[in-house]
Amino acid sequence: MTLLKVENLSKEFGGVHAVEDLTFSVEPGHIHSIIGPNGAGKTTLFNLITGVYTPSAGRVLFQDRLVSGLKPYELAAMGMSRTFQNLQIFFNMQAIENVMVGAHLHLNRGFLSSFLRLPAVVRGDRECRARCTELMEFVGLAKYLDADAASMPYGALKRLEIARALAAKPKMLLLDEPAAGLNATESREIDEVIKRVAASGITVVLVEHDMKMVMGISDHITALDYGRKLAEGTPAEVRANPDVVKAYLGAHA
Amino acid sequence: AEPIKIGAFLSATGPASFLGEPEKKTLEMYVEKMNKAGGVMGRKLELVVYDDGGAGDKASTFAKRLIESDKVDVLIGGSTTGTTMAAVPLVERAGIPFISLAGGVNIVEPVKKWVFKTPHTDRMAAEKVFGDMKKKGISKIALISEDAGFGKSGHDQSMLVVKNYGIEIVADEVYSPKDPDVTAQLTKIKNTPGVQAVFNFGFGQGPAIVTKNFKQLGMTVPLYQSHGVASKDYIKLAGEAAEGVRLPAAGLVVPDQLAATDPQKPVVTAFKKEYEAAFKSDVSTFAGHAYDGLQIFLAAAARAGSVDKEKVRDEIEKTSGYVGTGGLVSMTATDHMGLSLSAFHMVEIRKGDWVLSD
Amino acid sequence: MGTLLEISGLTSHYGRIQALKGIDVTVAEGELVALVGANGAGKTTLLRCISGVQPVSGGSVRFDGADITTLVAEKRVGLGISQSPEGRQVFGPMSVEDNLRLGAYLRSGPEIQADMQRMYDMFPILYKKRELPAGTLSGGQQQMLAIARALMGKPRVLLLDEPSMGLAPLLVEEIFRTIVALKEAGTTIFLVEQNAYAALAIADRGYVLETGSVVLSDTGQALISNEKVKEAYLGL
Amino acid sequence: MNLKTPRTGGLALLAIVVAAAPIGFTNSYFYDVGVNAMFNAIVCVGLNLLIGYAGQISLGHAGFFALGAYGSALLTTMYNVPPIGALTISALVVGLLAFVVGRPILKLKGHYLAMATLGIGIIIHIVLKTESKFTGGPDGMSLDNFKMLGFTVMGDRMWYWVAGVLLILAVWLALNLIDSPVGRALRAVHGSEVGAEVVGVDTSSYKVLVFVVSAVFASVVGSLFAHKNGFITPDIGSFFGSVHLVTMVVLGGMASVFGAVVGAVILTLLPQVLASVEQYEAMILGVIMMGTMIFMPKGLLPSLLAKLKSREAGR
Amino acid sequence: MFAAFLQYLFSGLTSGAIYALAGLGFAIIYNASHVINFAQGEFIMIGGMASATLVAAGVPMPLAIVLALLISMAVGVALEKFAIEPARNADVVTIIIITIGASIFLRGATQIILDKEFHSLPAFSGETPIGVMGATLMPQSLWVFAVAAVMIVGLWWFFNRTMFGKAMLATSHNRLAAQLVGVGVKKVLLASFALSALLGAVGGVVVTPITFTNYEAGIMLGLKGFSAAVLGGLGNGGGAIIGGLIVGIVEALASGYLSSAYKDAIAFVIILFVLFFMPNGLFGKRGTDRV
Numbered sequence A: 001m002t003l004l005k006v007e008n009l010s011k012e013f014g015g016v017h018a019v020e021d022l023t024f025s026v027e028p029g030h031i032h033s034i035i036g037p038n039g040a041g042k043t044t045l046f047n048l049i050t051g052v053y054t055p056s057a058g059r060v061l062f063q064d065r066l067v068s069g070l071k072p073y074e075l076a077a078m079g080m081s082r083t084f085q086n087l088q089i090f091f092n093m094q095a096i097e098n099v100m101v102g103a104h105l106h107l108n109r110g111f112l113s114s115f116l117r118l119p120a121v122v123r124g125d126r127e128c129r130a131r132c133t134e135l136m137e138f139v140g141l142a143k144y145l146d147a148d149a150a151s152m153p154y155g156a157l158k159r160l161e162i163a164r165a166l167a168a169k170p171k172m173l174l175l176d177e178p179a180a181g182l183n184a185t186e187s188r189e190i191d192e193v194i195k196r197v198a199a200s201g202i203t204v205v206l207v208e209h210d211m212k213m214v215m216g217i218s219d220h221i222t223a224l225d226y227g228r229k230l231a232e233g234t235p236a237e238v239r240a241n242p243d244v245v246k247a248y249l250g251a252h253a
Numbered sequence B: 001a002e003p004i005k006i007g008a009f010l011s012a013t014g015p016a017s018f019l020g021e022p023e024k025k026t027l028e029m030y031v032e033k034m035n036k037a038g039g040v041m042g043r044k045l046e047l048v049v050y051d052d053g054g055a056g057d058k059a060s061t062f063a064k065r066l067i068e069s070d071k072v073d074v075l076i077g078g079s080t081t082g083t084t085m086a087a088v089p090l091v092e093r094a095g096i097p098f099i100s101l102a103g104g105v106n107i108v109e110p111v112k113k114w115v116f117k118t119p120h121t122d123r124m125a126a127e128k129v130f131g132d133m134k135k136k137g138i139s140k141i142a143l144i145s146e147d148a149g150f151g152k153s154g155h156d157q158s159m160l161v162v163k164n165y166g167i168e169i170v171a172d173e174v175y176s177p178k179d180p181d182v183t184a185q186l187t188k189i190k191n192t193p194g195v196q197a198v199f200n201f202g203f204g205q206g207p208a209i210v211t212k213n214f215k216q217l218g219m220t221v222p223l224y225q226s227h228g229v230a231s232k233d234y235i236k237l238a239g240e241a242a243e244g245v246r247l248p249a250a251g252l253v254v255p256d257q258l259a260a261t262d263p264q265k266p267v268v269t270a271f272k273k274e275y276e277a278a279f280k281s282d283v284s285t286f287a288g289h290a291y292d293g294l295q296i297f298l299a300a301a302a303r304a305g306s307v308d309k310e311k312v313r314d315e316i317e318k319t320s321g322y323v324g325t326g327g328l329v330s331m332t333a334t335d336h337m338g339l340s341l342s343a344f345h346m347v348e349i350r351k352g353d354w355v356l357s358d
Numbered sequence C: 001m002g003t004l005l006e007i008s009g010l011t012s013h014y015g016r017i018q019a020l021k022g023i024d025v026t027v028a029e030g031e032l033v034a035l036v037g038a039n040g041a042g043k044t045t046l047l048r049c050i051s052g053v054q055p056v057s058g059g060s061v062r063f064d065g066a067d068i069t070t071l072v073a074e075k076r077v078g079l080g081i082s083q084s085p086e087g088r089q090v091f092g093p094m095s096v097e098d099n100l101r102l103g104a105y106l107r108s109g110p111e112i113q114a115d116m117q118r119m120y121d122m123f124p125i126l127y128k129k130r131e132l133p134a135g136t137l138s139g140g141q142q143q144m145l146a147i148a149r150a151l152m153g154k155p156r157v158l159l160l161d162e163p164s165m166g167l168a169p170l171l172v173e174e175i176f177r178t179i180v181a182l183k184e185a186g187t188t189i190f191l192v193e194q195n196a197y198a199a200l201a202i203a204d205r206g207y208v209l210e211t212g213s214v215v216l217s218d219t220g221q222a223l224i225s226n227e228k229v230k231e232a233y234l235g236l
Numbered sequence D: 001m002n003l004k005t006p007r008t009g010g011l012a013l014l015a016i017v018v019a020a021a022p023i024g025f026t027n028s029y030f031y032d033v034g035v036n037a038m039f040n041a042i043v044c045v046g047l048n049l050l051i052g053y054a055g056q057i058s059l060g061h062a063g064f065f066a067l068g069a070y071g072s073a074l075l076t077t078m079y080n081v082p083p084i085g086a087l088t089i090s091a092l093v094v095g096l097l098a099f100v101v102g103r104p105i106l107k108l109k110g111h112y113l114a115m116a117t118l119g120i121g122i123i124i125h126i127v128l129k130t131e132s133k134f135t136g137g138p139d140g141m142s143l144d145n146f147k148m149l150g151f152t153v154m155g156d157r158m159w160y161w162v163a164g165v166l167l168i169l170a171v172w173l174a175l176n177l178i179d180s181p182v183g184r185a186l187r188a189v190h191g192s193e194v195g196a197e198v199v200g201v202d203t204s205s206y207k208v209l210v211f212v213v214s215a216v217f218a219s220v221v222g223s224l225f226a227h228k229n230g231f232i233t234p235d236i237g238s239f240f241g242s243v244h245l246v247t248m249v250v251l252g253g254m255a256s257v258f259g260a261v262v263g264a265v266i267l268t269l270l271p272q273v274l275a276s277v278e279q280y281e282a283m284i285l286g287v288i289m290m291g292t293m294i295f296m297p298k299g300l301l302p303s304l305l306a307k308l309k310s311r312e313a314g315r
Numbered sequence E: 001m002f003a004a005f006l007q008y009l010f011s012g013l014t015s016g017a018i019y020a021l022a023g024l025g026f027a028i029i030y031n032a033s034h035v036i037n038f039a040q041g042e043f044i045m046i047g048g049m050a051s052a053t054l055v056a057a058g059v060p061m062p063l064a065i066v067l068a069l070l071i072s073m074a075v076g077v078a079l080e081k082f083a084i085e086p087a088r089n090a091d092v093v094t095i096i097i098i099t100i101g102a103s104i105f106l107r108g109a110t111q112i113i114l115d116k117e118f119h120s121l122p123a124f125s126g127e128t129p130i131g132v133m134g135a136t137l138m139p140q141s142l143w144v145f146a147v148a149a150v151m152i153v154g155l156w157w158f159f160n161r162t163m164f165g166k167a168m169l170a171t172s173h174n175r176l177a178a179q180l181v182g183v184g185v186k187k188v189l190l191a192s193f194a195l196s197a198l199l200g201a202v203g204g205v206v207v208t209p210i211t212f213t214n215y216e217a218g219i220m221l222g223l224k225g226f227s228a229a230v231l232g233g234l235g236n237g238g239g240a241i242i243g244g245l246i247v248g249i250v251e252a253l254a255s256g257y258l259s260s261a262y263k264d265a266i267a268f269v270i271i272l273f274v275l276f277f278m279p280n281g282l283f284g285k286r287g288t289d290r291v
C-alpha cells in the first residue's frame, strides 16, 4: 500500500507552471526526498499536498483517500503535518507553547470545558507539557525550554517547527529544508532526529539542499525541475543520473 | 451663607455643541454677573457645569454626580432631548428640580413631577410652520429632516400634527448631519408632483447645505426651516441662498422689530445686548433657553425663600407671567413648560437679516 | 593593507539577555573574513551591530578609521557597508527590479543600469522574474535577490549572513565563486556561514564565535584543520 | 493554591479591590461610576479574547452592546418578557448574528477586518436610530428595573455588587480559557494562521467562536447596563463607543486579561476626573492616550509588570 | 427621469470626490508605515478651519490657503516627530491608538485656539450652478474633481517614478531591509506625515465652500475617507478615488431610489459585500507572503 499518491498534479500562478503534471507516490515508513533546483516547485508541491494551495489540476490521495481540496487542519487530523521553509512560528508565544499547539488535536479542546477549566483539561495540559518538553529535548532544544519564541536564533526556530510538527503525532511528516541555517555538525544531529522519527514508523517527506543529508538518509528520491519530474529512484540511482547532475548537483556532489 | 449650587450638564462639545456651547456661556456669564451684584437672597451662586458631549449615558452619570457629589440645588440642562431623558429616571428618584433646555415634547408630556423645560417644543415649531402654510393656502408639502435627535424628533412630531392643518406630506426625506450634499434628496422632492413647499427640520450646518442645494437645483417653492436655525450662523453659512427662507423663532432674534407694546421687547433687547457684548458673537435662541431656565429657578427660589427642593419645585410649577427670551411662561401642574404658540414669531430672511413676518 | 573594519569590546543585549560579550574582530581592506559558530552564537547580532540596526551596549565599531558606533544605519550604507541579511528580507510586494534598484538607493548615475544587468547575468532567473513581486519567488530565488540587492550598493565591505542558505548545490558553488571574484575585484567581505567548510576554504582568516564570544581566530586553512572546529562545525 | 499565578493571585487581588473600593465611596455617584467601569471591564475582557489573544480587530462591538441593551428594553417593555429572559434572548440573538456575519467577515485581515466590523457596528447604529417606532429613535427609550425571582436589582449599591461578581466571573472564565488548549490555539491564530492550520487548528471556526463569545459578553453587559440606567439612547452603539472599547483594551494591555480590566477602569474614570478641567478635557485625554502608548507600547499592565520583573531580577 | 438620475449622479460625484480626497491621505501614510492614521480627518479639518479663520480675519484668500497648508503640514510633522517616531517599534495597533489620541487632542486644541462655530469659505469660482441636461452642478464640485485628479496623478508619479516614493513603499513592507539599503526611515516617515497632512489640508480647503467646517468636521470625513481607502484597496491612490466615488454615488442613488434614512447603511452593506468577494478591496494587492 502507498501512503501518499500524487497524480498528474499541476499548479499554475498567472502563467508560471510551478508544478506541472507531476505523479509520484510515497511508501509508508520511507524517508522520501524531493530535490531540485531553486524554483523547481518543491515548496509548492508541499503546499499542494498539505492543503495550503488547491491544485490547478490533478489530485492527491492520502491513505487512498482523495484529499485535494481539504483544508490543512482536516489533513492534519488525518495524520499529515509539516514544517515550513519560511518559518511559521507563533512569535507571540513561548517555545514550549509553540510545541503544545502542535498537540492540539490530541487535547480536550471544547470551548465550554476550557471555559470552566474542567479537571480533564488541566490534566491533559499537564501531560501535554511533559510530552512537549521531551520533544524539545529530542530535537535539541533543551536549553530553550523557558524561552520566548521571539528570542530564539534562526537555527533553533527550524528545530522548533520540527518539534511542533511531531507533537501532532503525524503519520506523515513533511520537512521543508530542515537543515537550512544549520552547520554541518548540527545537520548531522538533524539526520539522527529524522532517522529516529522514521524508525518510529512515521513516513518522512523531505525537501533539502544538503546532499549529504539527502543521500545519507533517503530511501527514495524524486528530483524535480521546472515543476516536472526529472528523475526518481534510490540515492545512488539519482546521484548517477546525468540530468540531475547537470540541472542540480553539479560535478562535485 | 452657603452658596446656592446650580448644576448643569450640557452638550458643550459633540454634534449638539451648537446648542450646548451658547447655553454654557450664558449660564457662566449670568452667574458671575449676579455674584458681582451680591448674589441672590444674600447668598452667592455657584455653578458646576459638565460637558456630556451629547451622549445619553454620560449625561446620566454627570446628573448623578451633580446630585450626589456636588449636592447641587437644581439641575439645568440636557441640551438635547436624549441627554435630558437619560437623566429623568434618576432625577425623579432623587427628587430635585430639573429644568431642561431641550425641545422634545416627551420631556413634559406626560408631566413628570420634577422635570420642567424652557424651550418651545418641536411640536410647537411644526404647528407654527403648518399654521403659516395653511394661511398661504399650501396643502401639499415635502418634509426633509436630519436623522439625528433634533431633526428626528421634529420629524416625528410634524407627522403627528400635520393633519390638524389639512396639510399632506407627500415626500419625506432624511439626511445625516454631516452629509456634504443633499441634492439627491431634494431632487426626489423636486420630482414629487404637487409639492407646494418644503420644510426642513435640523440644526448645525445641515440646513445651510439644504438651503444651498435647494437654490442650486433652482427650486422655487417656499422653503421653511425650523427654529433650529434661528442663529446668525445659519445666514452666514447659507449666504444668498437663504433669501426668502421662513422659520418660526422666538422674539429674541428680532428684538428691534417687536412691537413697542410687546412685553418681551425690553427683556430680549437687554439679553441680546449683554450676550453680544460679552462674547462678540451673535446671540442664539439656545442661549436664551439657558437664561430663562436660570431666571425661572432663581425666581422660584426667591419666592420659596430657600432652596428646599420640594418648595422650589412647587414654586417653579407656579411660575406665572414670567417674561423670558422664549416668550411668556405660565406653568401649571399639568404644563411644565408654560409656553403657548404665540411665543413663536414667523420670521423671514431678507437681505441677510431676520425680518418679522407674522 | 589597512584595517577597514575594526570592532573592539563590542557588547549587545536583547533586553536583559547579553548576546555579544565583548567582541574583537578586525577586517582588513580587501580581506575575506569568515565567521562561524553554532546556532545562537551571536553571528547575526554582530552583523546587525555593524550595520547599525541593533543597539550596541558597549565597545566600538570603527570603519576606515572613523568611529561609527553611534551612526545611524543609512549613513553606514552611505559609507559603503552593505548587508545581505539573514532570512532574506526582500520587499515582498515590490517587483524584483524595484528590489534591485532599491539596493542602489544611495547611488545615482547611469552605471546603476549596468550593475543591474550584471546581477541579471549572474542570476538569470531574476531577469526572468524581474516584473513579478519578490514575495512570489521561491526561497532560493529570494536568497539570490537578497545577495544581488546588497551588491547593488557597490559596498566597500559586504556583510553576508548565510548567503548559501536554501540554495541548490550548483548555486552554492556559484555563490562561493562569486564571493571569491568579488574579493579579487577588491571588495572587502565579512562572511557568516553555516557551510563552514566552504567558507573557511576561501577565507583569508576566520573567527569562531561561541555564545557571544570569539573563541578562536586564525587563517582559514588553519581553522579547517583545527580539531575542535572539525568536530563542532564541519561535521567531520 | 499558589497566589503567585495570575489566576489565583490576580483573581484574589481583583476580588479584594472590588470589595474594598467602596470604602472610599462617599455617595452613590461613586458606585455608579464603579458600575460603569466594571461593565466596561467585562466587555473589554471579552473583546480582549478577540483582539489581544486571537489578534482579530473589531470596531463594531459597541453595536453588539447596544443590541443587548435595546433587546432587553424592547422585550421587557413591549412584550413583557421578564428581564432575565430578555437578557438571554438578546444574547442568543446577538450570538447568532455574530456567528452569521462572523464567518465571512473574519476571512478578512487587519484593516479590512476593521472596516467590515466598523460597517456592522454602524449599520446597527443606523437601524437603532431610524426605527423610532421600536427604539424611540435618537431620543432614546426607557425601561424598568432588573427583576428576577421576585427580587429587584435597584440602586447603585446593589448594582455595584452585581457588577463586581460578574466581573470576577468573567475574568475567571477568560483566564481559564486562555490557559487551555483553546486559548493556545487562539494565540496561535494570532501568531501564524497557516502554522496553526497544519497542526490541526480549525482557525476560521476558532475565530468565529471567539467573535461570538466576545459579542455575547458585550450583549449581556448591554442588557444589564440598560436596566441599570433605566434609559438608553442609540449612541451607546456608535462608532465612538466601539473605538472607545478597543482603546481600553489596547491601553490596558493586549493579551492580558487584567490589562483589559485596568484599561477599562482607567478610561471610564478619566473623563470623570477630567470633567473639572472643562474645555481642556479633550486635549488632556489625547495626551494621556498618546503618552501611555509611547512610553508603554505593550499597554499599561504588561509594561508595568515587565518593569517590575526586571527590577526584581536586577536585584 | 434621466435628469433626476443625472442629478443623483452629480450629487454622488460631489460627495464621492470629497470622500476620495479624504481617502487619498490615508494611502500615503499607509504606504510608508502600514498604519491607518485616524488623525487624517483632522488634517482636513485644520486645512478648512485655518483657511476659513484667516480669510475671516481679512487675509487674502490665496495667502490664507497657503498659510493653512503650511500650518497643517507643521501639525503633521509635529505629530510624527513627537508621537509616532518615539513609538516606532510598537505594534500597528498601538500606533493606531496613538493616532486616535492625536485626533482627540487636535480637535480639543482647535476648539480652544479657534472656536466651535461653523465656518465657510467663498466658492473659488462663484456659485452659479452649471446646468447639464436638466441637472445642475456647482462650480466648486469641479474644483474638487480637478484637485482629486491632480493629486492622483501626482501620487502615482511619486510612488512609481521616484526613488523616494519607492523607498517609502519599501519602508512599509520591510523596515529593517529598508534601513539596510540606506533608506533613512525616519525621514521617510516624517515626509509621509508632512505629505498626507498637506493632501488632507488641500482637500479641506477645496471642500469647505461645499460642506462648511468646524472643529469636528474631520470625524465624518476621516471615517468616509477610511471607507473609501479600504474599499479601493489600501495603499492604492487610484483605488481610494474610485472607492470614494462609489461610496458617494451609492449614497446618492440610495437616497434617490431607495431610502435616504438608510443610505449610509446601504453604502456600508455594499462595502461589506465587495470585501466578501475581494478581501483586499477593489484594487488592493493580494498578499504575497509565501510559506
Ligand SMILES: Nc1ncnc2c1ncn2[C@@H]1O[C@H](COP(=O)(O)OP(=O)(O)OP(=O)(O)O)[C@@H](O)[C@H]1O
Binding pocket: A013, A014, A016, A017, A018, A036, A037, A038, A039, A040, A041, A042, A043, A044, A045, A085, C136, C137, C138, C139, C140, C141, C166, E290
Ligand atoms: N504565489 C506565487 N505566485 C507566483 N509565482 C509563484 C508563487 N508561488 C510560487 N511561484 C513560483 O513557482 C516556482 C516554484 O516555487 P517553489 O517555491 O515551489 O520552489 P522551490 O522548489 O521550493 O524552490 P527553493 O528550493 O528555492 O525553495 C517559482 O518559480 C516561484 O517563483
Ligand SMILES: Nc1ncnc2c1ncn2[C@@H]1O[C@H](COP(=O)(O)OP(=O)(O)OP(=O)(O)O)[C@@H](O)[C@H]1O
Binding pocket: A150, A151, A152, A153, A154, A155, A156, A181, C014, C015, C017, C018, C019, C037, C038, C039, C040, C041, C042, C043, C044, C045, C046, C086
Ligand atoms: N529578538 C531577540 N530577542 C531576544 N533574544 C534574541 C533575539 N534575537 C536573538 N536573540 C538571542 O541572541 C543570541 C544570538 O542570536 P543570533 O541570532 O545572533 O545567533 P546566530 O549566531 O545568528 O544564530 P543562527 O545560526 O541560528 O542564525 C541567541 O542566544 C538568541 O537567543
Ligand SMILES: [Mg+2]
Binding pocket: A042, A043, A044, A085, C138, C139, C140
Ligand atoms: Mg522551497
Ligand SMILES: [Mg+2]
Binding pocket: A153, A154, C043, C044, C045, C086
Ligand atoms: Mg543568524
